[in-house]
Every structure is written in C-alpha cells, then in structure tokens.
Amino acid sequence: MKKNNFYEKVYIVARHIPTGRVTSYGAIATYLGAKRSARMVGWAMNNSHKQELPVPAHRVVNRLGILTGKHHFDGVNLMQQLLENEGIKIIENQIQDFEKVFWQPEGIIFDK
DNA sequence: ACCATGACGTTTC
DNA sequence: CGAAACGCCATGG
Numbered sequence A: 001m002k003k004n005n006f007y008e009k010v011y012i013v014a015r016h017i018p019t020g021r022v023t024s025y026g027a028i029a030t031y032l033g034a035k036r037s038a039r040m041v042g043w044a045m046n047n048s049h050k051q052e053l054p055v056p057a058h059r060v061v062n063r064l065g066i067l068t069g070k071h072h073f074d075g076v077n078l079m080q081q082l083l084e085n086e087g088i089k090i091i092e093n094q095i096q097d098f099e100k101v102f103w104q105p106e107g108i109i110f111d112k
Numbered sequence B: 001a002c003c004a005t006g007a008c009g010t011t012t013c
Numbered sequence C: 001c002g003a004a005a006c007g008c009c010a011t012g013g
Helices: A006-015 A025-031 A035-048 A078-085
Strands: none
Touching: A006 A025, A006 A035, A025 A035
16 A cells, blocks of 8 residues: 555545445546546445545445445444434435535645 | 456446 | 446555
C-alpha cells in the first residue's frame, strides 16, 4: 500500500462524510475523477482498517444504499448499528430515504 | 507484460 | 427478487 493518490483520496473523502449521512462508492469514484473505478473505492475501504486515521467505512454503501460491505466488519450487524446510531434507518440492509441522507462529496481539502 | 482479485455498476435472464 | 455475465480499472504477485 504505497499508493498515495487514489486510496489516499478515497480515505480523505470518506472521512469527510458528515455524521448521519452516507455516500456511495460510485459517488466517491466519480468525485475523484475515476467514475469507473468504484471497485477501487470499495477495495480501498477494505484496506481502510489498516489506515492510522479512522475511516467511517460504514457510511459508504453502494448506489442503492445497500450495506454490501457489512460482511467486512466485525459482525454483520455492526455496520447497520453504527448507521442507525447516527439516525439512519435501515431495513433489510437497505438505507431508508437514501436520497435524503445521501451526501455528495464536495469542498474536500486533500492535504497530501 | 500477464493474470487474478474485488466492500461496484448496469444489464439481462 | 436473485444470480450471472460483462465492463471497468487499480493493485499485487
């Protein structure tokens, strides 16, 4: 993991997700200029736990607002609990009112 | 350079 | 609705 551009950005963006809001892998990828690399974003999340700074990966879901990556957390309920704890309603692994809690990356400052 | 992998996305069945 | 087939692309062996 020496990559400092793509992953770094992904982590930075993820850390900018406001509490109680969520975004999608595709949104992040698009914001980073590689809209076709949503998979990379997901993969970055996979490595996110290795980062020193905490990355709220639970606030990143797929474009349908489904917690596809929940299996990568401690328990399959952790991700959902974290989100619900922030006021997000989830039913059957799917975020309710996804459009309302969706957060589009913007105004992010990439340190570097 | 080639091949495999993947927390995606879209389309099709 | 669920599964599968593609497409896409960065990363690592």
